[in-house]
Amino acid sequence: MPRPKSLTPVAVAAAALAVVERGGLEALSMRAVAAELGMGAMSLYRYVEGREQLEDLVVDLVLEAVDTDVSAGPWEARVAELAQRAWAAITAHPAVVPLLLTRRHTTEASVRWGEAVLAALADGGFAGTERAIAFRTVLSYVVGAVQVEHFGPLSGAGTEALAALPRDRFPVLADTAAHARAIPPDQEFRRGLAVVLRGLADVEFPGDDKNVSQGRREIPAGP
Amino acid sequence: MPRPKSLTPVAVAAAALAVVERGGLEALSMRAVAAELGMGAMSLYRYVEGREQLEDLVVDLVLEAVDTDVSAGPWEARVAELAQRAWAAITAHPAVVPLLLTRRHTTEASVRWGEAVLAALADGGFAGTERAIAFRTVLSYVVGAVQVEHFGPLSGAGTEALAALPRDRFPVLADTAAHARAIPPDQEFRRGLAVVLRGLADVEFPGDDKNVSQGRREIPAGP
């Protein structure tokens, strides 16, 4: 078998990530990544099926960075740690956020993360449907927080625009936007996460106290 | 002033929305929308600055549908109602979800929604930084929930794939995926929302009981 592969998928992903971080997500193109690797556009197809797989590789590379080993400690702390690690890994590459959000489910790293979070929730007494709901709630918060932080409206340029809104039509919002500017992103994420975790922790155990030691929770049907 | 405009922005938006709902988001192009309106590609530029504004129009049209009048009732119920209305309006047009997520902040309808949510939170005793955090938490959950529902992994085709995962490597996840399939999306959203609201409601009031009537909450720094 002549000629071993001269380029690993990770190398391709790294090149693509470099292109994105230099020129933004709109700069990501087959031609640009090929140029980054010192090749012609069509040569890249030897290593990648097409544009979609190229994007998947970038997502993989970013998500692979989050460590999912958190065996010790109470379940709330473990979920919090996992959530914060995911948040940190993602916000380390802000330009890739839109990609991460749409292609997150295809990568193995995010599956591992999900398993780790679910294991922590299981230790916390969540089972069956309740566990599924709890997991989705945490996942939704993390995904949404990354998204909201990246696209405004209460941070960065969006906040400035909102602070300039007509105060008579949007009094509460104008006031809140002013306060929101002072909150560092990581602190904002942590405090919101604390709210979600408190909501999970305060979910009542059904029946009498004996069930508490049994450890099965129930989440009400909601409003 | 001769010749009134023969096409309103809403009509353009409706045509674009029709294109998207027929052929998916990737079918949205200047040429396609122009054809939908019975015009040549370049004629569309008489009504729209460019592709970006076309997308904004679609987002406007979808978000304009959510009613933000909820003056009565306790604050939790009002926030829940607003969240559910937003969720319903968005999930009514699943194909537009990616657009909604990235361009949400530019539309006036979402600003109105934010003001309504913030007003409810203010009634609940949230002020200053705490209110900003509370709002972002709710917003993050709503945005994330829409996103997670639309892109899997625990629903639709994603769930099937996850249920087929190696049970030895992902035991909790495989079990949870099986349970998750049975949950209708709207119920899942409501129950997760209930968790978030419970987390907000259980935030402690600082100091002694007198402050409760004063109505100022504090959210802890988090994990």
Next chain:
DNA sequence: GGTCGTTGGCGTACGTCGTACGCCCATGTT
């Protein structure tokens, strides 16, 4: 009713993108 300025509609054209196709050459094995 004729004139004029504004606007609507469109044809053409350019640069970009993803990628199908097919050629040539470098390479490790026989």
Next chain:
DNA sequence: AACATGGGCGTACGACGTACGCCAACGACC
């Protein structure tokens, strides 16, 4: 030394967004 395999690339096609400029239809005014 010869060969089959696979890497690299040039060309080309269709779709995209859109700059530019032309012509026709229209409403307001004389």
